Amino acid sequence: MAGIGYAMVSVPKVAETAEAQNNVYYWSDKTEMVSTGGETNRQIINLSQIPRDMQNAVISQENKTFWTDSGIDPRGIARAVFNMAQGGETQGGSTITQQYVKNAMLDDQSQTITRKFKELFVSIKVGASVDKDEIMEGYLNSAYYGRNAYGIQAAARAYFNKDAIKLNAGECAFLSATLKGATYYDPAGSPSIDPVGATADANKKRALRQMQDTLEKMVEYGHLDAAERAKYTKLPKVQNPRFNTALSGQIGYLVDLANAYLINNSEKTGVTERKLREGGLSIYTTFDKKKVKELETAVKKVQKANIKPKERPDTDTHVQFGGASVDPDTGAIVAIYGGEDATKHFTNNADETGAQVGSTFKPFVLAAAMKWGVRDPELGEVQAQDERTKVSPKSLYSGKNKLKIKDYDGSVWQNEKGEEWLQVNDGDKSEGSPPNYQIDLREAMRVSANSAYVQLGMDVGLDKVKEAAVDAGVLESSLAGTEYPSFSLGISKPSAIRMASSYATFAASGERRDPFSVSKVTDKDGPVFEHEVKTARAFESKVADNVTDVLKTVVEDGTGTNAQLQGREVAGKTGTTDGNKSAWFVGYTPQLSTAINMFRYPDDETIKNRTFLEMYGTGDQESIHGASFPSEIWHDYMEQALKGEKAEKFPTPEPIGVVVNDVPPPTPTPSVTETEEEESPTPTPTPSKTKGPPSPSVSETCGFFGCETTDGGNGNGGTDTGGTDGGVTTSPSPTDTGGDSGNGNGNGNGGDLFAGTDG
Numbered sequence: 001m002a003g004i005g006y007a008m009v010s011v012p013k014v015a016e017t018a019e020a021q022n023n024v025y026y027w028s029d030k031t032e033m034v035s036t037g038g039e040t041n042r043q044i045i046n047l048s049q050i051p052r053d054m055q056n057a058v059i060s061q062e063n064k065t066f067w068t069d070s071g072i073d074p075r076g077i078a079r080a081v082f083n084m085a086q087g088g089e090t091q092g093g094s095t096i097t098q099q100y101v102k103n104a105m106l107d108d109q110s111q112t113i114t115r116k117f118k119e120l121f122v123s124i125k126v127g128a129s130v131d132k133d134e135i136m137e138g139y140l141n142s143a144y145y146g147r148n149a150y151g152i153q154a155a156a157r158a159y160f161n162k163d164a165i166k167l168n169a170g171e172c173a174f175l176s177a178t179l180k181g182a183t184y185y186d187p188a189g190s191p192s193i194d195p196v197g198a199t200a201d202a203n204k205k206r207a208l209r210q211m212q213d214t215l216e217k218m219v220e221y222g223h224l225d226a227a228e229r230a231k232y233t234k235l236p237k238v239q240n241p242r243f244n245t246a247l248s249g250q251i252g253y254l255v256d257l258a259n260a261y262l263i264n265n266s267e268k269t270g271v272t273e274r275k276l277r278e279g280g281l282s283i284y285t286t287f288d289k290k291k292v293k294e295l296e297t298a299v300k301k302v303q304k305a306n307i308k309p310k311e312r313p314d315t316d317t318h319v320q321f322g323g324a325s326v327d328p329d330t331g332a333i334v335a336i337y338g339g340e341d342a343t344k345h346f347t348n349n350a351d352e353t354g355a356q357v358g359s360t361f362k363p364f365v366l367a368a369a370m371k372w373g374v375r376d377p378e379l380g381e382v383q384a385q386d387e388r389t390k391v392s393p394k395s396l397y398s399g400k401n402k403l404k405i406k407d408y409d410g411s412v413w414q415n416e417k418g419e420e421w422l423q424v425n426d427g428d429k430s431e432g433s434p435p436n437y438q439i440d441l442r443e444a445m446r447v448s449a450n451s452a453y454v455q456l457g458m459d460v461g462l463d464k465v466k467e468a469a470v471d472a473g474v475l476e477s478s479l480a481g482t483e484y485p486s487f488s489l490g491i492s493k494p495s496a497i498r499m500a501s502s503y504a505t506f507a508a509s510g511e512r513r514d515p516f517s518v519s520k521v522t523d524k525d526g527p528v529f530e531h532e533v534k535t536a537r538a539f540e541s542k543v544a545d546n547v548t549d550v551l552k553t554v555v556e557d558g559t560g561t562n563a564q565l566q567g568r569e570v571a572g573k574t575g576t577t578d579g580n581k582s583a584w585f586v587g588y589t590p591q592l593s594t595a596i597n598m599f600r601y602p603d604d605e606t607i608k609n610r611t612f613l614e615m616y617g618t619g620d621q622e623s624i625h626g627a628s629f630p631s632e633i634w635h636d637y638m639e640q641a642l643k644g645e646k647a648e649k650f651p652t653p654e655p656i657g658v659v660v661n662d663v664p665p666p667t668p669t670p671s672v673t674e675t676e677e678e679e680s681p682t683p684t685p686t687p688s689k690t691k692g693p694p695s696p697s698v699s700e701t702c703g704f705f706g707c708e709t710t711d712g713g714n715g716n717g718g719t720d721t722g723g724t725d726g727g728v729t730t731s732p733s734p735t736d737t738g739g740d741s742g743n744g745n746g747n748g749n750g751g752d753l754f755a756g757t758d759g
Contacts, residue, residue, distance in 0.1 A: 021279030025255055027289040028334070028519070034246050036255060037279050043153040045164060047137040050152055053169040055136055056223035057176040061214045063096045064221055067132055096139050097127045099179075103142035144277065145175055146182020147241055159238045169215070169224055170232030177210035183273065185210065188241040188346055192260035193273070195352045196477060208235050241346065250292055252342025253350065254517075257333070258285050261517045262529075269529040271521060282522045286332035291641050295323055295335045298637035302629050306619040315617035318600045322349025323633065324496040325594040325641065328504035330533050331513030333497060334592070335641070352478060352495045354610045355582040355599040358575030359426075359448045360499060360626070361469070361490030363506065363547050365457045366393070366441060368468035370543045370656050374459035375408040381461075391441065391456075393550050395660035399431030399439035403451035405485045408459045413485060421485050423451040426576065426625075438661075442550050446558035448574060450489055457488030469494075471538040472502035473512050490575055496595040499586045504593035506551070506571070509651055510544035512536045545653035552650065555587065562631035563587050565639060568647045572634070574626030581612040585630035587638075590648040594638060596630040 023037040047055075059066045101122045126135060145155035155175055156164040167175070183190045185207045189200035215232060218224035247255060262271040262283070271281070299321045309317045323337040336350035347353060373388030375381075405413045405421040413421050425431060431449040432439030444452035457465050462482035469492075470476050478494040480487060494502070501515040513535055521528040538544075551571035554560040559574040563585060572587020582599040600613040615624040 023276065023279050023281040023283055025258060026282065026284045028284075028286050028332075029289065030284065031289070033285065033287070033289075034251050034255065036246055037148065037276065043151060044141045045151075045153045047133050049163075049165050050137065050140055051165060051167050051172055053218075053224070054140060054152060054164070054167060054172040054175065056218055056221075057169075057172045057214050058096065058140070058179070060217040060221050060223055061176055061210075062099075064217075066096050066136070097135055100135055100139035100142065101126055103144070104138065143179055144182070145178045146186045148277075158241075160236070161239050168232075168236075169218070169228060170211070171236045173211045173214040173218070173232065174207060174236055176214055177207050180210065186241065187235060187238055192256040192348060192351060193263055204235060211235065240343065245343065248341055248343045250296055250336070250338060250342065253336060253338030253348045254285065254287050254292070256342070256348060257336065257351070257517045258283055262521065269518070269521065271529065280523050281528065283518060284520045284522075286327075286334060286517050286519055287336075288334040291325060291335035291637075294640040295325060295337045295637045298633045298640070299323065299337050301636060302633050306621075306629065308620075312617070312620065315615070316619065318602045318613060319598070319615075319618060320345075320349055320353075320600065321596070321598050321629075321633065322353060322355075322496045323594065323596045323637070324350040324500045325592060325637070326497070326500040326504045326515055328507040328513070328588065328591070328593055331501065331504070331515050332519070333515050333517045335637075336497065349597070350496045352493065353597070353599070354493050355597055355612065356491055356493055356577040357499060357584055357586075357597075358490040358577040358582065358626070359450070359453075360573045360575035360584045360586045360595075361488065361492065362445060362448070362453045363503070363551060363573055364469040364472060364474075365453050365460070365465050365488045366445065366550060367472070367506075367539055367543055367547050368464040369395075369441075369456055369460045370546055371468065371539055372460055372464045373657070374456070374660055375461060377409040381408070389660060390657040391660045392655070392657035393442040393546060394440050394662075395657070396438045396440055396662060397444060397452035397455055398437050399425070399444055399447075399449040399452050400437040401425045401428060401430040401451065403455065405451075405454055405458060408461065413458065415484070421454075423454045423485070425450045442553055445550050445573070446553045448554075448559050454485045454488050458485055462487045468539075469502065471512070472505045473514065473538070474498050474502050490577065496597050499584070499595040500588075500593045503572075503586050503588050503595070505538050506544045506547050507588040507590055507593050507650075508544075509541040510537060510539035512538040541651070542654040542656050545651045546656050548650050549653045551587075559625070559627045560585065560587065560631055562627060563635050563638075565589070565635065565642070568642065569650050570638075571650065572631075574631065576623075576625045579612075580615045580623045583615065583624045583626045583628070583630050585626040585634045587631075587634055589638070589642065590650060591645060592638065592641060594634055594641075596634045596637075598624060598630050 021037075022035045024035045025033040027033050141151040141153075143152070144150055145152070145158070147155075147158040149155040149158040152164045152175070155178070156162055156167055156171075159175065159178075160167070160171060178185045183193055183198050184203060187200060187204045187207055189203045190198040191200075211232075215224065215229050219226050219229050259276060262269045262276060263273050266272050275281075303319070303321065307316050307319050309319070320339065321337060322339070323335075324333060325335040326332065327334055336348070338348040338350050339345035342348075369391040370393075371390070372385060373390035375383045375388055379387055402422040402424055405423050407413050415421075426448060430437045431444065431447050431452075439447075439449060439452055441452065441456065443449075462485075465488055466476075466479055466482055469479060474492070474494045475498055478498065479492040484491075497515055501513075505512045513533055516531055518529070518531060520530040539547075548571045551573055552569060554574070555563050555570045555572050560570075560572045563570055563572050568589055570587055570589055572585060575582075575584035575586070577583070582597060584595065584597045586593075586595040588594065598615075600615055600618065601610050602613065616622070618624050619629060621628060
């Protein structure tokens, strides 16, 4: 059988290897968007035109005995047959020989036993009958280096814009690294395919390690002088990864998004990275040509009118916008804005950028509170749903600025260092009715009161807040940890696509449809893949509809009034982050959900460790909020995107939950001195003032859960029996301590919830 197999196969020729074909991408109306992916980017050159350093780089890394081995390894063949019988990979001849055969057999990339045997016998025959120079030449001319570059000459042009013969040893060592898989070794990164593992930062580190290892081996095996090797300690500078002008504007972002969807879901699409590269596919996307243009127009209108980098270089440079629009009925991504031009700005701003979402995260806190409810302070930390109390939007919380945040059981929250958390509101002001600043959750959302929603998140449990966000459609990988109360304020970094999609879940009364960008794929033989809309119930309709009803208030008479659309109901939320480093508006009508973000960063290459700049003064504004430019862009886009469509109304929400904390505010007594707690930044915890040495005076603050002694000589009790001399107070202020010794009696006049006067 081996003899027959060996006799039947022929040695492939590089000049006759399969050429990659273009893929054709279509708009949602099935008109052609672009034909790309298999551009003629291969030029076969003679071995004399390939630097010796390039040959030695691949030999040193992959097959150090390439020039001297026979090309036939009986033990290797036996291992290959054994592996193949177990369903593993084949290994015929030398590694370089096998890779050459794989590259030359692009016309048949099936994983059948027949194909594997064929590759094995071809590898044996090539190793036995083909000159080593010819194998090396064929391998380097047929290999794929990324960036649609087949062969070393195309790779030299794609990365360095020079002929292969002019490559230095460092550049050769780098290009040999890309042969391991350009997705993870191209310094430009491939975040659309793998947003976690293929960032520009990760790829640079990975490529540099591989390049340095190759150079060390070249020295070790006598292929490179140590002094010459010492010149190449950093990655060589590579050029713009885009070479196809047909991918300019938004087209490149759209193609990347479609490709990433197919590859990341290859188990159901049947489209692997290699199949996509080989081409010949007709890819029908979900992108609406008209809406894509309208979103780009809306961004550029605001940008042109307000962002003046030449006039205000300190505040208006490096400004970025991103956006995404999703159909709630299907999950289809109908439009994105990825940046000014895909051939100039390579990071897709509609995808993950590292920008925090701010207060646009608060609807997930409210949804968790209405789905799960707040915990019983008398029970343990983990509580079943029937042990909790589901909240109504009329539930009352404190909108006090610098509110001392407590755990669900009423104890003051402290970090591992014993530091407390004083939550600051936007604008450094209290919201609600003094003296205790009670505010219901609807009003707190309308004015975006941080303190109320941070405390609500603690009462519900940040694990349930996280669960609500994931249920709505946010990727868990984009969420921050739940160690700190600020999790409820949007310190996480979801993409605009995922924010639009998760809000679309509310628009669809709690039904989640995952976002997708490709509706079907065909090739010359017929259908390859067709998307099937699948619906999952994320929330009960009354939960989602009540969230929508609260978010309507934000647009009707709150921070989101810029997003009002004439004759249409709109629900949405503004978001601004700590340090004014990003701003968002995410909103929806029954037919369309759209997220717009804005941020500044000085570098287009990093994502994971990106340094965002403050936006104080940007656009000649004191500071940038979601209520400003993002909501303006949202309004202008949605007005055009929905033109001609019937105005639909949101469902009337069913009543839900109970009014938590529904107690009248106390009447202050003359003996209570109300002061604001000391200044404290957020979200960084501040040192506790309850455990220091006693001081001559008593300083109290009266919050929603009672007056609290921060320093002083006498205990100030939380019940109507008053405090004890110099002792520890009772619930609900269990951490407040008195001084070292008592010099008076406690007088409790405040009632059960709010404390009485000083002892």
